[in-house]
Amino acid sequence: MATRRIGIIVNGATGRMGYRQHLVRSLLAIQEQGGVELLDGDRLLPDLLLVGRNEEKLAAVAERHGLSNWTTDVDAALADPDYEVYFDALVTNLRVANLKKAIAAGKAIYTEKPTAESFADALELARLATEHGTVNGVVHDKLYLPGLLKLRRLIDSGFFGEILSVRGEFGYWVYEGDWQSAQRPSWNYRTEDGGGIVADMFPHWNYVIEELFGRIEDVYAQTATHIGARWDEAGRQYAATADDAAYGIFRLEGGTVVQMNSSWDVRVHRDELLEFQVDGTEGSAVVGLHAARIQPREATPKPVWNPDVTDGHDYYADWIEVPDNAGPDGFDNGFKVQWEDFLRSYVEGRQYPYDFLSGARGVRLAETGLASAADGRRIALDPLTEV
Numbered sequence: 001m002a003t004r005r006i007g008i009i010v011n012g013a014t015g016r017m018g019y020r021q022h023l024v025r026s027l028l029a030i031q032e033q034g035g036v037e038l039l040d041g042d043r044l045l046p047d048l049l050l051v052g053r054n055e056e057k058l059a060a061v062a063e064r065h066g067l068s069n070w071t072t073d074v075d076a077a078l079a080d081p082d083y084e085v086y087f088d089a090l091v092t093n094l095r096v097a098n099l100k101k102a103i104a105a106g107k108a109i110y111t112e113k114p115t116a117e118s119f120a121d122a123l124e125l126a127r128l129a130t131e132h133g134t135v136n137g138v139v140h141d142k143l144y145l146p147g148l149l150k151l152r153r154l155i156d157s158g159f160f161g162e163i164l165s166v167r168g169e170f171g172y173w174v175y176e177g178d179w180q181s182a183q184r185p186s187w188n189y190r191t192e193d194g195g196g197i198v199a200d201m202f203p204h205w206n207y208v209i210e211e212l213f214g215r216i217e218d219v220y221a222q223t224a225t226h227i228g229a230r231w232d233e234a235g236r237q238y239a240a241t242a243d244d245a246a247y248g249i250f251r252l253e254g255g256t257v258v259q260m261n262s263s264w265d266v267r268v269h270r271d272e273l274l275e276f277q278v279d280g281t282e283g284s285a286v287v288g289l290h291a292a293r294i295q296p297r298e299a300t301p302k303p304v305w306n307p308d309v310t311d312g313h314d315y316y317a318d319w320i321e322v323p324d325n326a327g328p329d330g331f332d333n334g335f336k337v338q339w340e341d342f343l344r345s346y347v348e349g350r351q352y353p354y355d356f357l358s359g360a361r362g363v364r365l366a367e368t369g370l371a372s373a374a375d376g377r378r379i380a381l382d383p384l385t386e387v
Helices: 016-032 055-064 074-079 092-104 119-132 146-157 197-212 334-348 356-375
Strands: 003-011 043-051 085-088 108-111 136-138 163-171 216-224 229-231 237-239 245-252 257-263 274-280 283-287 292-296
Touching: 003 016, 003 074, 003 334, 016 043, 016 334, 043 055, 043 074, 043 334, 074 092, 085 092, 092 108, 092 119, 108 334, 119 356, 136 334, 136 356, 146 197, 146 274, 146 283, 146 292, 163 197, 197 216, 197 245, 197 257, 197 356, 216 356, 245 356
Parallel strands: 003 043, 003 085, 085 108, 108 136, 163 257
Antiparallel strands: 163 274, 216 245, 229 237, 245 257, 274 283, 283 292
């Protein structure tokens, strides 16, 4: 068994997602565990080159973690033959230009989503990657969450029978930033900076729905900017121009209906910040980020509607907890596991399923959702399986 080095450019290493989820909880964690184990028994050890726009922040991150390789010159990083993988965690409106540079430089690419601000740009990236033979992948982290892994297990077992409907609730209250600081960056609430909950979350919902329940045939959405004034990181008031809530209905191939509510203006009254209820002919499940509970057909109560009488039945008690069954160490961090999957696929020459085309379908759903909200109509989506 040998240890093999792999050079990875991490662009956006000082950002919220780039630093916390990808650098600390994924790549550095992979280094600490001794690398990624390959099929032949070798271990693949990441060698990181950090890239960012702010030299002071970048130097501080590198020093904090004992890293010596960093630069503010992305072109120089891309020109370095010792670093064959490019990762992008920049804000969305900077992503397309940098991904095009990485394609031209002959790098393998792994990127955060959305891959672009427009479907046209996202599709162009997929076409360019195909033309150049670029190995590419897009972060699909929610598929690796413990709750959704349990849901996949239930689906694969046939537990639901025919899946009739899915209802999803995502969101929490994001402070406006005046008397308490906001938990999200201010650009999220400005359309001109690429913000908006549709642009942020609909690409997630696209791959979750596609991978678990089926292809989306049409979409109807309503959006809102419920809070029109917010305060930025410097305490300055600004106009919130982007949608901060979205209410979508997706009809799938085969007839399943998915309803997704996404909001940064909702106070949580559920067990987790993201929950799905899946109802099927043979059973139902309520699934969050971590937990999953089921109610089979045989154990379903028989409610009788009578609003004039207090209902003393404990409906929560009718649900059964799904065990982890994930081994002695439990589930690993989803971002880290997907990094391991991508690196293995790249080094071992296997096709990676969550590619730029999958990312383009996510951008298309966001763009179509906004168009549906603007026009007040349901919009059909054709299959998109090749560029």
